[in-house]
Amino acid sequence: MSKTDHHDRRQPQPYRPYRWPKEPDGHSGGIWFGGDYNPDQWPEQVWAEDVALMKRAGVTMVTLGIFSWARLEPSDGVWDFGWLDRVVALLGEAGIAVDMASATATAPYWLYQAHPEVLPVEADGTLVHPGTRQSWRPTSPVFRRYALRLCRVMGEHFSDNSTVVAWHVGNEYGWNNATDYSQDALKAFQGWCRRRYGSIEELNQAWGNDFWSQRLQNFDQVPLPEHAGVRDAFINPALRLDFRRFCSDALMDFFCAERDQLQELTPDKPLTTNFMVSTDQCVLDYERWSHQVDFVANDHYFAHGPGHLDELLCSDSLVDAYAQGHPWCLMEHSTSAVNWRIFNASKRQGELIRDALAHVAMGADAVNFFQWRQSAFGAEAFHSAMVPHAGPNSAIYAQVANLGGILRRLSQSGLAGTQLEPSSIALLFDADCQWSMADSTLPDCSIDHWQQVYIWYQALLDAGYRADVVPLKGQWERYDVVVLPSLILLDQDQADRLRDYVSGGGRLVVDFASGIMDDHMHVGLGGYPAVLRDLTGIASQEMIALGTSDQGGGSILVSEGIEGNIWVNEPLSIEDSVRVLARYQGSRSYDIDMAGKPAVTIHGYGQGRVLYLGTGFTKESLVSVINRIFPPDFFTGAAGRGLHNGRDGDPRLVHLIRSGPQGRYHFYFNRGSTVVRDVSTMGETLVVQRATPYSGGGLSGNRYTIGVHGVVVTRQ
Template identity: 40%
Template sequence: MPFPSWPTNDAICFGGDYNPEQWPREVWDEDVVLMREAGVNLVSVGIFSWALIEVAEGVFDFSWLDDLLDLLHHNGIAVDLGTPTASPPAWFFSAYPHARVVAKDGTVLGFGSRGMASPSSPEYRAAAVRVASELARRYAQHPAVVMWHVHNEYGAPVGEDYSETAVAAFRVWLQERHGSLEALNAAWGTAFWGQWYTQWDHIGAPHATPTVANPAQKLDFARFTDHQLRACFVAERDAIRAHAEQPITTNFMANECPGTDLFAWAREVDIVSNDHYLTAADERNHVGLALAADLTRSVAGGAPWILLEHSTSAVNWQARNVAKRPGEMGRNSLSHVARGADGIMFFQWRASRSGAEKFHSAMLPHAGTSSRVWREVVQLGQDLAALAPMRESRVEADVAILWDAESFWAQDLEWRPSVDAQHKERVRAYYERLWRDGLTVDFAQPSQDLSRYRLVVAPASYLLRAQDAAHLTRYVEAGGTLVVSYFSAVVDEHDAVHPGGFLSPLRDALGVTVEEFLPLRAGQSTQVSWHPDGEPAALLTADVWQDDLVVHDAQVVGTYVDGPAAGRPAVTRHTHGAGSGWYVSTRLDIDGLAPVMAAAYTDAGITPRGLPLDVEVVTRHGADVDFVVAINHTAEDVKVDLGDGHELLRDAPVAGAMSISAGSVAVLRTARHHGGDGRP
């Protein structure tokens, strides 16, 4: 079977979730007229429609869906057909009450919300495969259907399940993973606290316990949970593939759904797609957006991907749902395009009048076509049409940030040296430093080939396998520059401290190890004297953490001024082979990271762009041309020299520096430049 094609031809995908079952039939005709006005070319259909498709067990009614797909096709609108398995119908839970998810505290989660049944339930899997098969059998040849959309946001809102069914499946998974009870006992360190197992059926899930549960058991349960969710996807995918050739995807939630190993999931889909919603409480949430987009592109292996959901304005499920300001929706959308998306979709097409998401924004809001949001949706459709030549171009980066879901799961467990040592915060801090310096970032697993990157940053590698540490050491030896943050290379894949102590697997690469962690009290800050050339150059502000470092053969370039490690090394640089390894043993703020990263850039031969704050520039490389996207997130006009070429959104030639007005975007088509954004 040939590899499935992209869902739209010669156009960037544009549209959103369409839920016409919520509306009278006459509204459908109005919808397709407005979709054509807005330039919509793809809609996602059927995602929450199980009860209307399989009206009783084994009894199907496709009449309304037949009518809908014919209507959309007649109007030139393609369909991403969803399997509705994220929301089993009431009849399913009535027939199979033991398929409900059980929370950690033993609460059985009931019907009446969104969310799936137990991913370990054989009855659920059988029902999910049945409905996916029937949909594929009926619509695989329908001309409207160009892509399949399995389930919805795996792991949200339901990930872990502590039901008896899940516990039984967990035991089977453990036997396959460890092979023997002896191996499991060794991996989990069960000699501690007398947890030794002599029979498989004595092992349970890490339910609520008198004090903290075995961390290695909890880490394995996180792995198991991700595996079970992915197995559900694979079962549906294979059921569809038996009948259909169109590409099959499921919508990730990038860094907002931490229970899924995105790199593992990406290997199972034909096209990577992502949902992204701004965090309203984050005043710099455009940086978080860029991080999610770069992460999505990275798990896609650099291939084009689809933003399958985002919002035109406010969402409805955060504590304070801040509306997007004029122009913000367009900037958000084109930032995703800049970072590799060839599809821009929304939840949802028409705002719902009823239900839990009636206050969620939509392409067609409650205020109708007289609204600002509608006008901006129409404008975005026109802009994406103008950007069609960007399709299939690729983003290249000279910098990678290490991303390892299993390490994050382990670091987030209880009884760590400081509750303030959060992987998510450090990833964002280092990412934002790179973002402010105008550098485009890939995310990579520690085991990946890193040779194409001049600089690799490890903001949060608490769990680092010995073989991955050796891989990073070889990367430095071959000429790479590695920057490692505190609380890294502490434990192995079983959450056991490495032989030789903290940071020991990276001793050759960094020239230091850690004798003791020295976490700071809440609210306590510290200063670091930055002296890369031997003379104090600046005082840098840090908090949360200090290490008592043992320097073997590294150069000390930063020293603690105060705190428990006063007078001791804080930042080090080590030459190993042809490269260099940097270690930052504290939590520097974003300004404090600036001189450290500038020195690392010099080692790596990378030149930052030197852009005004909150102006981002990203390049997508085509076969013969480049597309340079400049986004001005500020309230002032700026001038940026992007080179000579043709600006696509305004259809105008450009020579020299161009003015980008406050809150706007420019896309310059220019001569092909080989190399990542950070190359001199």
């Protein structure tokens, strides 16, 4: 195991020095543009046409070799780099850089046939067979030996190749092996627990093992949370949570081993791997992973529907936080439809370019698609690409080429290297909280921490504000307002940070499901939210699940036209200094004995203030709470930064700013379903997509009507 495996995950990790890929001639300063290139799927005579089309579209970098292990090593210890060398040479002659993959994402069949013991195991004991991606267990010493041999050969082969400017280590770790219940995993998990807890008694206490006679006598008795019969849901929640932490760490340790092998041989080439951050998943603890890469990279695929752009911005905000404000790489997104959802919607007119520019506005200095040429066979044949089945005489390729020109123009203006200007509002996210809410022993199993973050993000946009999404373990003290969206787990150290923050003048929003348990899923005693009671000035004695109308329940009225959902916290005690902003009312409140009791309160603490929400809200209801119940100065107040950082009054408009030595770059996006008229912009115009000069008065040079899916970019 590498040295990262021995690191105590409860202690802060140092970040690796930030390194960004430089152009083959050693210069840097542009926005990288390209995508995954899989020439091994095509006859060699197609390669020259590919490179010519790439040049026409403005492609500057491609990723090679992600799934090429079987071509590179057709049998054990036999190597064939001739075809890959010819591709790299073609690209290099055209001035197109290569982000070279370690090719370890999927092993060749000869390895699986010789060593079936590398295959992962599911919770019910089922073996995961080869035939898809990542059919390997990260804790297998056998697989690690083969993978690191491949990394060594790859590193030696391309160590002096100037066309290769970066390493793409692995690919989407955890896509098919996020958890593994093999004997290798059991042995590694027992070692992980030994290092984390030190003594078996500390582990027994952390896991609450006196419940149901689960006390362990030594670390060799530590189990995996395997399938345990029809009531599998009642496996120890603390064990499950630690197992998810371990699985993320085990994959991270495997990545670090690959990274270190490649870095030893090619110290001048930065290394990364592609995260998978979107609001519909939380595969790994990317906050921890972000410390282990030279630059952050992410794969993002759009969510079809009216929240398309909002979801993109919310996900990217967290990616930008993981990147510590440094430019990051959009490693994959799609030109149009994907092929792995039940319903695979196509992108609508303008969304291909709008989405790419939204990623750039949120801090991406590299825009890449999966993939360059649409596959003619295999599991992703109907996944869209830069060159679709129809070929270059298609609308998609034309849009790709248009985008390449736009990114070249932005690069020439000096945009690359600038940073996204922050909001004044932070929404805190934590992978542990997300994983803990997958446990079916909670008061309401429908609640989802990541979705609550997204609900807050959208509601703030609709109310006229933009927030940043920041990891709980990150740096959020500089924000004027911090929101805890169902941050169900809070340890004492994080609670003390919040206490210091508010005492010093910060404003905190605590919602109904925050601060309920500690980081071992032990419930805080004395009334919810236990570790935050002094901040909220209120303690609750019971969580009353509201359910849905189908379940014989329903919402509860908080104020005229504003309804709460999920559950309500029944107050036990309220300090005299608490001011009630809204109370429960209506027939449902009488049914559950909550009529007239506080629903939304505010409490002064030190120099700051704490808003407390005693129930959950839909996005629409939360907009009303923000606009009608929150104090008018809560988001603006003394700092006066509420609308300044990202919003211009009309909630259909998103205004983002990147700034640096070359100036401030303003991105104006229409997030609505109707045109936005008379948008006043600042500086010289660089990009106008689906927008026209406004003719309704004023100076036509700096006012625009922005159509649906439209964007205007200016430099001030």
